[in-house]
Amino acid sequence: MRKNNFTGFAFASPWIIGFLVFTLYPLGASLYYGFTDFNVFQSPNFVGLDNYNELMKDDLFWKSVRNTLYLTVISTPLNLLFSLLTAMLLNSRIRGLSVYRTVYYIPTIIPLAATSLLWMWIMNAQFGLLNAFLGWLGLPQPNWLADPALSKLSLILMGLWSVGNIIIIFLASLQEVPQSLYESASIDGAGMLRKFTNITVPWISPIILFQLIMQIINNLQYFTQAYFVVSSTNLNQGASGGPENSLLVYAMYLYHNAFQYFKMGKASAMAWILFVMAGIITWVIFKSSKKWVTYGGGD
Amino acid sequence: MRSRVMMRKTGTHLILFVLGLSFLAPFVWMLLTSLKSLEEISSLPVTIFPKLVLWSNFSEVFNVIPFTDYFLNTLLITLLSVVGQLFSAPLVAYSITKIEWTGARWIFPIVIATMLIPYQVTMIPVYLIFQKMGLTGSIWPLVLPTFTGAPLYIFLLRQFFMALPTSLIHAAKIDGASDFRTYWNIVLPLSRPALTSVAIFTFLYTWSDFLGPLLYINDAARYTLTLGLQAFLAEHYTEWGLLMAASVMFTLPIVIMFFFAQKQFIEGISLTGIKG
Numbered sequence: 001m002r003k004n005n006f007t008g009f010a011f012a013s014p015w016i017i018g019f020l021v022f023t024l025y026p027l028g029a030s031l032y033y034g035f036t037d038f039n040v041f042q043s044p045n046f047v048g049l050d051n052y053n054e055l056m057k058d059d060l061f062w063k064s065v066r067n068t069l070y071l072t073v074i075s076t077p078l079n080l081l082f083s084l085l086t087a088m089l090l091n092s093r094i095r096g097l098s099v100y101r102t103v104y105y106i107p108t109i110i111p112l113a114a115t116s117l118l119w120m121w122i123m124n125a126q127f128g129l130l131n132a133f134l135g136w137l138g139l140p141q142p143n144w145l146a147d148p149a150l151s152k153l154s155l156i157l158m159g160l161w162s163v164g165n166i167i168i169i170f171l172a173s174l175q176e177v178p179q180s181l182y183e184s185a186s187i188d189g190a191g192m193l194r195k196f197t198n199i200t201v202p203w204i205s206p207i208i209l210f211q212l213i214m215q216i217i218n219n220l221q222y223f224t225q226a227y228f229v230v231s232s233t234n235l236n237q238g239a240s241g242g243p244e245n246s247l248l249v250y251a252m253y254l255y256h257n258a259f260q261y262f263k264m265g266k267a268s269a270m271a272w273i274l275f276v277m278a279g280i281i282t283w284v285i286f287k288s289s290k291k292w293v294t295y296g297g298g299d
Numbered sequence: 300m301r302s303r304v305m306m307r308k309t310g311t312h313l314i315l316f317v318l319g320l321s322f323l324a325p326f327v328w329m330l331l332t333s334l335k336s337l338e339e340i341s342s343l344p345v346t347i348f349p350k351l352v353l354w355s356n357f358s359e360v361f362n363v364i365p366f367t368d369y370f371l372n373t374l375l376i377t378l379l380s381v382v383g384q385l386f387s388a389p390l391v392a393y394s395i396t397k398i399e400w401t402g403a404r405w406i407f408p409i410v411i412a413t414m415l416i417p418y419q420v421t422m423i424p425v426y427l428i429f430q431k432m433g434l435t436g437s438i439w440p441l442v443l444p445t446f447t448g449a450p451l452y453i454f455l456l457r458q459f460f461m462a463l464p465t466s467l468i469h470a471a472k473i474d475g476a477s478d479f480r481t482y483w484n485i486v487l488p489l490s491r492p493a494l495t496s497v498a499i500f501t502f503l504y505t506w507s508d509f510l511g512p513l514l515y516i517n518d519a520a521r522y523t524l525t526l527g528l529q530a531f532l533a534e535h536y537t538e539w540g541l542l543m544a545a546s547v548m549f550t551l552p553i554v555i556m557f558f559f560a561q562k563q564f565i566e567g568i569s570l571t572g573i574k575g
Contacts, residue, residue, distance in 0.1 A: 007478045008400025014387040015406065018447020023413055026424035033423065040427070086318065089311050102561065103319045106326075109553050109564070111507030113525040114546040117532060118329050121539045129328050132345035161325065168568045213415070221417050224509045231529055232536040254419050258426075259514065268423055275420040282415055 027275075033268035040262050051269035061270070063245050064253035067152065071249065072219040075156045080211060083163045087170035088200070101171070105164035112162075116228035119158040120145060145229050148244035155225055155247070166211055173204040205293040213282055220278055223251040250274060333357070333544040340539050356544035363541060366548065368520065369527040376438050376512075376523060377505040383445030384452050384501045385494060391448045392456035393482050397468055407457065414450045418510065426514060440515045441508070445501070452497045455567065459493035460486065496567025499560055506553060524549045 009016070034051055036044035055061045090100055107115070122129045123144035131141040144154040181199050190198070201208070226247045230240055241248025250270070258267035332340065333356050335349045360366050391410075395403045429440040463486065471481045487494070509525040516522060522530065528545060535541060557564060 004398050004400045004478075005402075008394050008398040008402055011390045011394030011398060011478070011482075012402055012406055014446060015391040015410070015448045015453065018387075018444060019409065019413070021428070022425055022444050022447065023416065023421060026421035026428075027416070029424035029427075030420060040430075086315075089315055092308075092311050094308065094311055094315070100315050100319055101565070103322050105565070105568075106554070106557065107322060109503055109557055110550050111509075111525060111553070113507065113509055113528050114550050117528065117542055117546050118325055121332065121543065122325060122328060124539070127341060127343070127345055127539075129324075129345065161322065164322075165568050168565060172568075217415055217417065221419060227509070227513075228529060228532065231533045251419055255510075255513075258423055264423055264427075271417075271420045271423065274417050278415065278417055 030268040030271050033265050034272050035269075036265045038263075038265040038268075040264055044265065047265070051266045052273075054266060055269060055273070060241075060245065060248065060253060063241070064248050064250045067246065067248055068220060068222060068250035070152055071156065071222050072216060074153075075159050076212065076215045076219055078156065079159060079163045079166065079215060080208065082160060083166035083211075084170050084208075087167050087174055088196075090167070090171050091174040101168065104167050107161045108164040110162075112224045113228060115158065115162060116225045119154075119161070120229060120232060123154055123158075146243055148242075148246035151229070151243055151246045155222075155229070158225065166215075169207060169211065170204065173207045174200070177203045201292075202294040205289075206295060209285070209289050209293050213285060216281055216285075217278055220274060220281075221251050222249045223255070226252055329543050329546060332539055333547050335540050337538055337540055341537065353540070356540045357548065359541055360545045360548065363535065364527050364531050364545070365520075366527070366545065369522050369524045370548075372438075372521055373506060373523040373525075376441050377502055379438070379442045380445040380505040381498050381501045383442060384449060384497055387446050387448035388452035388497055389456050389487065389490065389494065390482075391453050392460050393486060395453075396457055396460040397463075397465075397481075397486065398478060410450045410453050414454070422514070429515070435515055436518055436521070438516070438521070441505075441511050445505075449501075452500070455497060456490070456493055459490055463489060492563060492566065495560065495563045499556070499563055500567060502556065503553060 033044055035046060035048060037047045037050070038044035086104065090097060090104075094100075110118075123131075125131060125141070125143045125146060128144075130144070134141050142150055145151050177200060181203075182195055185195050185199060226242065226249045230242045230247055230252070241252065254267050254270045254274070257263045257270065331347065331349060334352050334354070335346075335356075336351065336353050339346060339350055391406070394400070395406050425440075425444075426435070429435050434440055434443075467485060467489075468481055471485050476484070507525065508523075509529070512523040512526050513529075516526060519530070528542075528549060531545060532542060
């Protein structure tokens with residue numbers, strides 16, 4: 001065992017170097033920068049908790065927190081539930097499964113930049129397809145992305161178009177649930193709902209847990225789509241957050257602080273708040289998962 | 300009883316069909332818009348099919364933005380990133396699955412933990428490292444990290460390597476093959492499907508990446524397609540025919556790739572989604 005240490009280390013060395021240079025050192029450095037006044041052009045100057053105090057009094061900071069939480073809290077369960085239901089429909093031994101699978105999956109490979117452009121056009125208040133359709137049905141035609149009350153919901157709706165990979169993952173795990181379980185449940189007189197809560201969910205719960213955590217982590221970093229929408233309403237190229245800052249998401253405000261105002265210290269403090277928040281949420285979900293996640297399945 | 304089953308089947312089909320249509324409609328709308336004139340786009344009532352099919356939006360894109368340059372810049376970064384991940388991720392995955400050494404137990408949990416660290420947390424110090432090295436503005440800050448192995452691909456390959464029969468590797472070692480020979484001559488050739496998945500996902504990710512180029516590339520001549528599209532949008536935000544034509548051209552390589560490698564896409568997705 002001992003003589004393999006050199007070989008093992010050599011094989012792992014690209015990752016070890018990457019971990020030290022691109023993860024471990026930056027983690028420590030951004031923690032330190034968070035306690036400094038730092039504008040890139042001069043070396044960091046230690047200021048204690050000033051950045052954190054400033055953030056607590058910063059309305060835009062809280063606005064960005066609320067915007068990101070809003071997106072995360074609505075879109076995470078919505079995406080997971082929608083994907084699970086669609087995967088269950090696909091799992092009912094229907095014909096044309098591979099065609100449906102392809103159709104649902106393709107939107108997820110479209111770059112977010114193109115997805116954002118496409119949906120901005122679809123949701124265009126005046127000439128968009130969505131409002132034309134709603135008008136044809138005699139329904140109200142809202143301003144979607146330009147309306148501060150609806151802009152985030154519009155992005156959430158847009159996000160539903162790109163859940164194909166979750167559908168595929170759920171479908172793959174549903175296909176592994178032994179049919180015999182459902183058959184014996186039927187004999188015992190269990191209905192659809194009972195089968196769902198007592199067989200389906202426990203069997204695929206580890207996958208749901210993994211997807212839940214990854215979705216939350218991704219949503220907390222929500223950036224590109226909001227940035228694109230804001231670009232179209234922001235002709236003077238300054239830092240902006242969309243209609244009434246309703247699209248100023250956390251990652252965007254962090255980016256503005258770091259690369260437009262060059263407040264690297266404040267941005268680093270924001271980065272660590274995000275890190276700690278993501279860590280706490282993940283930890284809480286893991287803790288609670290002991291109650292609802294079944295490993296090994298079936299017994 | 301039979302008719303009830305039939306009805307349920309029909310209902311399922313109906314829902315899936317309508318859902319499928321609404322997933323396809325945006326693509327069709329993108330294509331149709333790219334063929335319309337600016338006049339038609341900005342007049343009411345909204346038309347579904349172009350009154351006059353106009354191909355000139357596609358050629359016009361090349362006049363409005365240096366599309367070819369953006370395309371080549373993106374392609375270069377993407378291909379180098381694919382090479383980077385294919386070099387590094389399997390090496391690391393091999394070290395933690397097929398070599399018995401002290402670090403093997405430690406690395407995997409750390410790899411999983413790093414998947415949970417938001418990009419923004421390391422973003423600023425990493426930027427400053429590249430700035431010190433004088434590399435900001437070049438493609439290297441986007442390419443170099445790929446040579447250290449992304450956690451997702453290490454994870455995917457680990458799953459794949461663990462399923463490879465250990466007897467093959469033992470046999471090779473008894474025949475006196477070194478770890479590197481075993482890796483290069485036995486493990487890698489057997490892992491073509493998993494390596495293809497890594498290549499595809501890296502391609503997709505890099506081709507679509509926006510935040511990375513936004514941070515590091517500020518010279519318009521070196522823009523990637525995502526940056527180019529964003530700049531285009533900020534200036535021509537009403538010219539949807541042109542924007543959609545550019546989006547079609549941006550997306551097309553990926554859709555073509557998908558139809559050539561559909562199996563690897565679907566298998567790769569399933570491989571990363573299942574944990575443990």
